[in-house]
Amino acid sequence: MEKIFFLIFAIMAIASAIGVVSLRNPVHSAISLMACFFQVAAIFVLLRSPFLAAVQVFLYVGAVMVLFLFVIMMLDIRKATISRFVPGGLFWIVVILIALVYEILAVISKSNLLARRVAAVRLDGTVAEIGKTLFTEYLLPFEVVSVILLVALIGAIVMGKKEIK
Amino acid sequence: MSHELITMDINTLIEVALIIVKVIFVSLTLFALPIPLTWMERKVAGHIQLRLGPFRVGPHGILQPVADMIKLMFKEDIVPDKADRRLFWLAPLLAMVPAFAVYAAIPFGDTVKIPFVDKEITLYISDMNVGILYILAISGMSVYGLILGGWASNSKYAAMGGIRSSAQMISYEIALSFACVAVVMIANSLSLLDIVNAQKELHWNIIYQPLGFIIFLIAALAEINRIPFDLPEDEGTLAAGYHVEYSAMKFSFFMLAEYVAMVTVSVLAVILFFGGWNAPLFLPEIPIFWFVAKVAFFIYFFMWIRFTLPRYRYDQLMTIGWKILLPLSLLNILVTGLFLL
Amino acid sequence: MANIFKKVFFVDFLKGLSLTLRYEVSKSITMRYPDEEKWLPYQRFRGLHTLNRDSQGRELCVACELCAKTCPTKCITVVPMEDDKGIGISDRIAKVYEINLVRCMFCGLCEDACPTTAIRMGRDYELACFSLDCAKAEKKRLLAPKEIPQELDGGYVIKARFERTKEGLKVRPDLSKKKRWW
Ligand code: SF4
Ligand code: SF4
Numbered sequence: 001m002e003k004i005f006f007l008i009f010a011i012m013a014i015a016s017a018i019g020v021v022s023l024r025n026p027v028h029s030a031i032s033l034m035a036c037f038f039q040v041a042a043i044f045v046l047l048r049s050p051f052l053a054a055v056q057v058f059l060y061v062g063a064v065m066v067l068f069l070f071v072i073m074m075l076d077i078r079k080a081t082i083s084r085f086v087p088g089g090l091f092w093i094v095v096i097l098i099a100l101v102y103e104i105l106a107v108i109s110k111s112n113l114l115a116r117r118v119a120a121v122r123l124d125g126t127v128a129e130i131g132k133t134l135f136t137e138y139l140l141p142f143e144v145v146s147v148i149l150l151v152a153l154i155g156a157i158v159m160g161k162k163e164i165k
Numbered sequence: 166m167s168h169e170l171i172t173m174d175i176n177t178l179i180e181v182a183l184i185i186v187k188v189i190f191v192s193l194t195l196f197a198l199p200i201p202l203t204w205m206e207r208k209v210a211g212h213i214q215l216r217l218g219p220f221r222v223g224p225h226g227i228l229q230p231v232a233d234m235i236k237l238m239f240k241e242d243i244v245p246d247k248a249d250r251r252l253f254w255l256a257p258l259l260a261m262v263p264a265f266a267v268y269a270a271i272p273f274g275d276t277v278k279i280p281f282v283d284k285e286i287t288l289y290i291s292d293m294n295v296g297i298l299y300i301l302a303i304s305g306m307s308v309y310g311l312i313l314g315g316w317a318s319n320s321k322y323a324a325m326g327g328i329r330s331s332a333q334m335i336s337y338e339i340a341l342s343f344a345c346v347a348v349v350m351i352a353n354s355l356s357l358l359d360i361v362n363a364q365k366e367l368h369w370n371i372i373y374q375p376l377g378f379i380i381f382l383i384a385a386l387a388e389i390n391r392i393p394f395d396l397p398e399d400e401g402t403l404a405a406g407y408h409v410e411y412s413a414m415k416f417s418f419f420m421l422a423e424y425v426a427m428v429t430v431s432v433l434a435v436i437l438f439f440g441g442w443n444a445p446l447f448l449p450e451i452p453i454f455w456f457v458a459k460v461a462f463f464i465y466f467f468m469w470i471r472f473t474l475p476r477y478r479y480d481q482l483m484t485i486g487w488k489i490l491l492p493l494s495l496l497n498i499l500v501t502g503l504f505l506l
Numbered sequence: 507m508a509n510i511f512k513k514v515f516f517v518d519f520l521k522g523l524s525l526t527l528r529y530e531v532s533k534s535i536t537m538r539y540p541d542e543e544k545w546l547p548y549q550r551f552r553g554l555h556t557l558n559r560d561s562q563g564r565e566l567c568v569a570c571e572l573c574a575k576t577c578p579t580k581c582i583t584v585v586p587m588e589d590d591k592g593i594g595i596s597d598r599i600a601k602v603y604e605i606n607l608v609r610c611m612f613c614g615l616c617e618d619a620c621p622t623t624a625i626r627m628g629r630d631y632e633l634a635c636f637s638l639d640c641a642k643a644e645k646k647r648l649l650a651p652k653e654i655p656q657e658l659d660g661g662y663v664i665k666a667r668f669e670r671t672k673e674g675l676k677v678r679p680d681l682s683k684k685k686r687w688w
Contacts, residue, residue, distance in 0.1 A: 027252070027316060034309070051355075054298040058342075062305030063335060069312050070331040073324065127295060127355050213526045217536040379516075473526040474519070 006046055013039035026072045034065045051127050187290050191268050199424040200230040206468050213472040240413040245319055248410065252317035257411070257418035260310020263303045264425040270296045271432055272358050274442045274453045289358065296357040297349060297437075301342055304388070304429060307422055308334040311390075311397055314419070315407035326406030329479065330397035333387055336486035337394075341384035343494035347377045347501040348437045361441030369440040374501070378438045380494045385434065387486065389426040391467055393474040396482060431463035537663055544666035544679050549659060552612045552627040555605055556656075557648040565593055565649070566624035569600040573616035573625055581609035582616060595622065603645040607633055629654045635674050653679060 016039065019032030037060040044053035134142050204219065204227060211218025219226025244253055272289035293299050308330055315327020348370050349355055352363040364370055371378050387394035398406030408419045435441060435456065442456040477485070512518065537543050547553065558566050569586035587601035614627050630652060635641070654660075658681065665680040 025249075027249070027313070031252070031255075031313070050293060050295045051298070054295045054302050058298060058302035058305065062302055062308075063338065066305075066308060066312065066331045066335055069309075069316075070328060070335070073312070073316055073328055073331075209530070211536075212530045212534060215529055215532070215535045217534050217538070220538065221541075469523065469526060469530075473522045 002046060006043065009039045009042045009046065013043070026075065027069070030065060030068050030072055033068070034061055037061050037065065051130055184290060188269075191290065192265055195265055195268065195425050195428070196421070198428060199421055200234070202424050202427075202464065203230045203233065203420075205465075206471075209465070209468040210472050213469075234417070237413055237417045242413040242415065243410070245410045248319045249317040252313050253410075254415075256310045256314030256317055257415045257422075258310070259313060260307050260422040261418045261425075263306035263310075264422040264429065267300050267303050267429050269293075270299045270357065271429075271436070272361065272441070273456055275358075275362075292356055292358045295355050297345055297355050297360070300357075300429075300433065301338070301345065304426065305334065305338055307426060310419065310422060311407045314411065315397075318407075318410035320410050322403045322405070322409045323407050326397040326399075326403050326409070329399075329403075330390065330407060333390075333394065333396060333482060333486075336483060337384045337387040337490070340380055340486060340490035340494045341388055343491070343498060344374075344377045344381035344384060345437060347374055347494075347497050350498070350501050350505060357436050357441075361436055361443070364440040365443055369438065369443075371438045374438060374497070376493065376497045377501075378434075380490055380497065381434065381437065383485070384490060385430040386467070386470070387482070389423065389430050391427065392471040393477050394482060395476060396479055399476060401476070427464060427467055428460070431460045431467065434463050435459040540666075540668045540675070540677050542666065542668075543663045544677050546654065546658070546660045546662055546664045546679065547629045547631065548661045549629075549656070551629050551631075551660065552614045552617075554607070554628045554630040554633060554643065554652075555616070555648055556626050556628040556652055557603065557645065558624055558626055559649070560595060564595045565599055566595055566622045567600050567603065567620075568594060568596050568622055568624070569598050569603075570621060572619045572621060576615050576619040577610075578613060578615060579609045579611055581606040600645060603648065605643045605648070606641065607643050608638075608641045626656070628652050629660065632675075632677060640674075654681070 013036050016032040016035040020029045020036065023029045023032060037056060041053040041056040041061075044050070044056060207226075207229070208218040210216075219229035222228040222232045244250060269290045270293045272287075272292065274289075276287050311330040312327040315323040315325070315330070318324070348360060351370060351373060352360040354360060354363075360370075390397050396406075397403075398408065400406075403409070408416055411419060439459050442450075442453065444450045444455050448455075537545060539545070560566055569584050571584045571586070574580070574582040574584045583602060583604045583606075584600050585602035586598055588597060589599045590597055593599055612627065616625050617623075617627050625648075633640075662684055664684055667678045667680065669676045669678055
């Protein structure tokens with residue numbers, strides 16, 4: 001049962017991810033990206049982590065993609081559909097893709113990092129546990145990330161201000 | 166898992182059947198709700214403006230929504246030239262589905278015992294432990310209908326409405342979630358059931374969270390695009406905003422989504438701040454009744470506001486969202502945290 | 507300080523809400539025109555013309571055609587004829603007296619011109635109809651007594667009843683039930 005659902009979601013996710021890069025119209029790409037995020041959220045649910053799923057939908061689908069759409073709608077779509085973003089055609093894309101896939105596979109197969117981490121924490125997916133883990137075991141990364149985000153935020157504000165002056 | 170399916174006994178079957186019945190019941194109710202609500206809204210509008218409102222179809226115009234429904238069904242379904250047809254079709258659905266999906270996590274009451282059968286049923290479809298997060302996430306989705314509908318129409322007014330709604334959504338979603346966070350901090354749970362149960366015996370959150378409630382209310386008004394924040398469909402400047410090119414059933418889908426969203430927000434306000442189905446002031450507990458009564462009050466309140474306030478300007482909207490509500494909601498969380506410590 | 511207080515407690519907003527609530531519960535001023543009520547115009551109102559009779563029931567019109575001459579839109583047709591049966595106040599009466607209501611602009615000049623006050627502007631304002639025949643008001647129709655008597659003062663709403671008759675839609679007033687508008 002679960003496997004079937006996983007397969008459905010995974011295939012849909014990959015299909016919509018391909019849609020993101022292959023569709024000509026940026027708005028359509030954005031929609032398929034949204035669909036992709038949704039499938040990933042569904043997979044999170046299958047992994048018994050409804051919190052992550054909700055956050056995924058909340059942040060990516062609800063906020064980030066809306067911003068994307070907001071920007072895309074400001075663009076001149078007709079020009080954007082014509083232009084190609086990578087010069088040199090398919091060849092280089094395929095080369096880069098193969099290299100990337102190889103690297104990812106290599107990392108996953110070589111390292112035991114992933115397996116160990118999951119075993120160490122063993123999340124039940126409840127909100128309380130995620131919170132506890134974040135604030136005990138992963139306190140330092142958590143704080144670092146928040147500082148980075150804060151810096152990015154301030155940077156964005158500063159850059160935005162300059163244009164007005 | 167498959168052998169479990171086979172060994173499923175009669176009790177599980179009953180449970181499954183119950184859930185299906187509940188889903189059907191809730192969605193049918195939601196589908197039917199706009200019928201009395203449109204009538205009520207027009208009556209409220211009429212009487213506030215010293216008019217009578219609809220009066221000709223049926224006694225006191227009570228059949229007016231039915232007449233409107235028939236009209237909407239038989240109207241010509243126009244798709245503008247050069248519109249993005251697929252998205253134009255998709256947008257009303259995208260607006261409607263999340264509005265309904267939200268109700269999977271909303272509790273209408275605790276449990277009731279059915280007489281004769283002697284079986285307890287729960288008055289909610291599911292009690293998610295991430296309930297409120299789910300609701301915020303899903304209800305935030307319905308903005309896609311507005312954005313895409315506006316964009317796909319290939320019309321300047323509609324596109325402006327779409328852009329406005331996306332910007333408005335982003336600005337107010339934050340304040341809305343932060344207002345909810347303070348409630349979650351008090352209840353110590355994300356589940357709506359726990360949040361209501363934490364408000365037993367008049368420990369309603371409105372007493373502890375007056376500021377949070379005000380922030381929630383304002384942000385929610387903006388989220389559901391009602392006056393004074395209905396800029397995406399601002400008649401004065403945008404004709405009808407994002408749904409200017411829509412007609413017939415597709416238009417009615419947007420309307421449906423809007424009304425359901427209004428109900429959702431009322432329900433949320435009741436659950437988060439007004440003690441859910443707990444009876445006010447030591448009055449007797451009647452299952453569901455108090456809940457419906459409170460929700461009805463909020464629905465009326467939203468209509469009341471609509472015919473009291475003028476519409477804000479777009480820059481005012483942004484100022485309120487980012488410069489007032491956001492800092493206030495952060496302050497609210499901070500103060501709540503201090504008290505809880 | 508007072509300003510801050512006002513802002514924090516939404517004083518203006520609450521004031522607005524209470525105002526609209528007051529309106530909400532107060533009586534509406536809508537006149538339910540075709541169904542239940544009808545506006546009874548003032549006596550000076552210029553509606554469908556009437557041709558009057560004197561106290562003995564004789565037609566006042568002497569077919570002098572002054573009204574037809576003075577009418578700016580030339581919509582009155584008067585054809586005079588001799589008569590010795592005493593239908594009119596003199597021996598000259600109108601054989602044809604017809605007003606084309608489509609062209610009439612209800613200016614009331616005919617009323618002013620009439621030397622015998624035969625023609626008067628009446629108070630019937632429901633003149634819309636489904637075919638062009640009723641756009642012509644011939645002598646019989648003008649002479650017929652009207653629903654609203656001349657003497658009755660106007661300027662208020664009266665009870666009325668909406669009727670679908672063969673001739674068209676009619677709103678029959680009930681003159682006994684007077685009702686202030688506001
Ligand atoms: S009211 Fe004026 S337009 Fe009408 S018939 Fe009399 S004079 Fe002519
Ligand atoms: S209505 Fe008066 S003005 Fe006209 S023809 Fe008769 S008497 Fe003369």
